[in-house]
Amino acid sequence: IGAYLLNPDSRRFNLDDLALKYLGYRTQTFEELMEKNRIGDDFSKISPMEAAHYSIEDADVALRLYKVLSNKLYETGLDRVMQEIEMKLIPVLADLELNGVFVDTDKLKELSRDYQEKLDSLLKELFELTGERFNPNSPSQVSRVLFERLKLTPPKKTKQGAFSTSADVLESLANEHPVAEKLLEYRKYQKLKSTYLDTLPRLVNPVTGRIHASFHQTGTGTGRLSSSNPNVQNLPIKDDAGKEIRRCIVPQKKGWKIVSADYSQIELRVLAHCSGDEQLIEAFKHEEDIHSLTASRLYGISQDSVTDEMRKVGKMVNFAIIYGISPFGLAKRLKISSKIAENMISNYFSAYPGVRKYIHETIEKAREKGYVTTLFGRRREIPHFRTRNKTRIQEGERIAVNTPIQGTAADIMKIAMIKVDELVKEAGLKGFAILQVHDELVFEVPETEVDKICDILRKGMTEGLDLKVPLKIDISIADYWA
Structure with a gap:
């Protein structure tokens, strides 16, 4: 470590x-x-x-x-991060791995059958749309069907001299032919089926009846945790398919609940603190809808006039800024012209001038020092600035902007895990942590302890840090991982 x-x-x-x-x-x-x-x-x-x-x-x-x-x-200056965060986290993660998660294997098998029917139906549609049978898992066959048979606009060739059929390419072809969207859908269901529905039952420990994933402290550049066997970090969270799989994670005993606590917009809150932008700070202090607020600034309208679609754009731009996206990248993601994307980014920085200043100063300091740090002193070297390669320098700039934000959020989660673990043990509760995914901490808890666990999660995850904005968590209590 x-x-x-x-x-x-x-x-x-x-x-x-x-x-x-x-x-x-x-x-x-x-x-x-x-x-x-x-x-x-x-x-x-x-x-x-x-x-x-x-x-x-x-x-x-x-x-x-x-x-x-x-x-x-x-x-x-990394000794404090080592002693106060990483070393204290080791026994917490050891317990997390030993606790494991219980899965409803019957439900997984039922979902697997449903997904297979969906895949069979999609395969039939693909054959009808293209007029021939082909293997959608074969890049060469997909490439031949798309670019030779259907004559769709070919992308640039890969280093191997073939046309790519990646998700980005298929998304760009979605307006040309419905086959592209169907291929994306086919791949999504197949990946979920093979990676989770068919694999999770095989990972159940025969002694404990639970799945014991491995959590890694040394797997990412930003300080976030990673996991394997299975990789719970890759489980889709927002879409319906991902939610169906999450519902298969249930308590092992009757009379128990799954309690999850998810940080609300933690990276944007960290950005507000680090940048000191007054508009962002005030918005979080008054619990405003930050995505709606950003959308109103992007479109130059009142918040009351912001539509759901506009709010989605506001949300995308909010997170795109953290990841140092370019106007071209934003245009591609929103399917708009580069000029409109450029205007949106300009409007964003006009609305939040503190963020513009913070990003500029962070990149300049990274160039000068060769590294960036999180709020707690975690450090990441950025050798990209020692080259003249423009693409590599731009990558370095993105890392310089993103790492202090994502890394600080990761540190906050790790500190919270340590605090919550201490509080649960002090209270002598039977409930225990089973997962840490992204900004979420998941517990398996007796119904009689739900209120106590919720109080501990609020205290351990939101109190004790001297930030300019309040931290907020959303708590879910259900018979499955909701």
Whole structure:
């Protein structure tokens, strides 16, 4: 974890790699030891002396690395993040993994059958629309049907010399032919079926009857947690298909509930705090609809006149700014001209001048220092500015703007998880955490403890941080993960 904090964009944190990088020492790897003795992978056949040397080397290297990394963490000011956030989070995540989640496998199987019927129906529609049978899972066959048979506008060729059939390409073709939209729909249902509906039942532990995902502290550049087996972070949240799968996560015991607490617009609140923009701060203090407010500024109308469609645009622009989107990128996403997108971004910055200033100053500081930090001191190096490559520099600018916002939000969630865990244990409650996904914390709770857990979640997730805007959570209580 210490090595990760020093270089969060690396994904090589095993002992052998770290020894070589920080100590200039080449360890004997497990593979080398096995190959040397020609005994496959059965460690029990290694002589006691060789096994002792191998183990002692690991212990020695670990201690030497601890000393080197501790000094580096102190020198870079990352020691507080290490001790106060990441180290305290380890037992919380260990409990989260051990607790696991209970899934209604019968419901999953039923959904899988429904999705298969949907896929069969979509496949039939695809054949009718194109006038021939083809495999929608084959990029080459899809490319041939779209660009040779149907003569749709071809995109630029990939490095391999073929036409891409990616989601972006299909979205751009949606206005030309209905087959593009049907292909996107087919892919969505197939991915959900194979990744979740058919896979989750196989991941159920035969002893506990629950699925125990792995949560990783070293998997993202911003400090957010990642997960695997299954990757719960990739489960679609907003659409109906994702909600159907979430409903399969239920309490294991009768008389229990699933309680989830989701931060409301945490990244925008962090942006308001970091930028000090008065308009944003006041909007959050008075609990205004921030997306409606932004839409009214983009279109130059009163909030009362903002339609649902306009609000969606306002929401998209709000989050696009955090991710450093370009006018071209926004135009593509909203399916509008680059000129209109440019005007929208200009109107946004006119409405929130503090944000414009913050973004400009953040990028300049990143160029000067070569890194950015979160509110709590988490640090991310940005080597992109040491090149003359325009595309790479633009990527660096996006990272410089996004990391302090998303990273601070990640830190807030981690601090909240630690606080909530302490409060639940102090209260001696039976309820326990089962998931952390994006800005959401999910608990499995006896009905008799629901009110107490809700109070703890409000206290642990929204209090104790000195921010210019209030933090807010939305709590859901149901018989499934709602």
